[in-house]
Amino acid sequence: MNNQLPDLSRPEYAPIQHAVNCSHFFYRTLMSDAALLPELLTNMHQAFSVDEMQAFVASKNVNDEVTLKKALRQLRQRVMLRTILRDLNGLADLFEVMQVTTDLAEVAINVALQSSQSWLEETYGVPTGESGKPQSMIVVGMGKLGGRELNVSSDIDLIFAYEEDGETNGASQGKPTLSNHDFFTRVAKKLIAAIDEITEDGFVFRVDMRLRPYGSEGPLACSFAMLEEYYQNQGREWERYAWIKGRVVCGPATALHRLMKPFVF
Numbered sequence: 001m002n003n004q005l006p007d008l009s010r011p012e013y014a015p016i017q018h019a020v021n022c023s024h025f026f027y028r029t030l031m032s033d034a035a036l037l038p039e040l041l042t043n044m045h046q047a048f049s050v051d052e053m054q055a056f057v058a059s060k061n062v063n064d065e066v067t068l069k070k071a072l073r074q075l076r077q078r079v080m081l082r083t084i085l086r087d088l089n090g091l092a093d094l095f096e097v098m099q100v101t102t103d104l105a106e107v108a109i110n111v112a113l114q115s116s117q118s119w120l121e122e123t124y125g126v127p128t129g130e131s132g133k134p135q136s137m138i139v140v141g142m143g144k145l146g147g148r149e150l151n152v153s154s155d156i157d158l159i160f161a162y163e164e165d166g167e168t169n170g171a172s173q174g175k176p177t178l179s180n181h182d183f184f185t186r187v188a189k190k191l192i193a194a195i196d197e198i199t200e201d202g203f204v205f206r207v208d209m210r211l212r213p214y215g216s217e218g219p220l221a222c223s224f225a226m227l228e229e230y231y232q233n234q235g236r237e238w239e240r241y242a243w244i245k246g247r248v249v250c251g252p253a254t255a256l257h258r259l260m261k262p263f264v265f
Contacts, residue, residue: 056078070199098150101151102149124178124183127162129163133164137184137251145157158211163252224259
């Protein structure tokens, strides 16, 4: 990587110099790869959009967990640098910072989920409910993610769910099978690692799973039946308040909202 910055005292670099003076993170990230500078200068007058985020990931050859992690961390570097630059130079307001950071989290979650579930389906087949309906994991954003209020140092609170118990259909294709619970637990672990794990490129977001049923001792992924039983019999008041901000950021939303409505204050 190129880590030689140009002379930032030149007038055209004044916004960069100001951000370097104000943010150690901005300076360290830019020093790690000075090739990021031209893109920053070209695009600093517009907020990082969801389309840009998706296009960046699509431009990378993501074909395994290593390349997935690298692409998401490189995306984070670019989004954070531009957002910090715009914020410190008065080009972005608080709403933009929260919106762009929330968009980054949702793009990262969606890409990580789609990739992880697809790779596991290649090995075990598609998870199918007792009704015969194919299943997808549902990711619920809680707290600041659910409220679209993330800032550049926020972690993300997640809950993972799926509609029905059952198993993958790998047997019909000569593949091993897994119960839906085991399958989605594996998807959840891979999704968390793709976003939270620290690599040579850093991390994307810290992931907090303690708001799920039974907290840190509970299963990573819960069926609708498990969710209903827990919140009906053991849900505490603070959990019912927490779900006010609960928002599906990945997967089908209508059925989960219908399930949880009686338990949310």
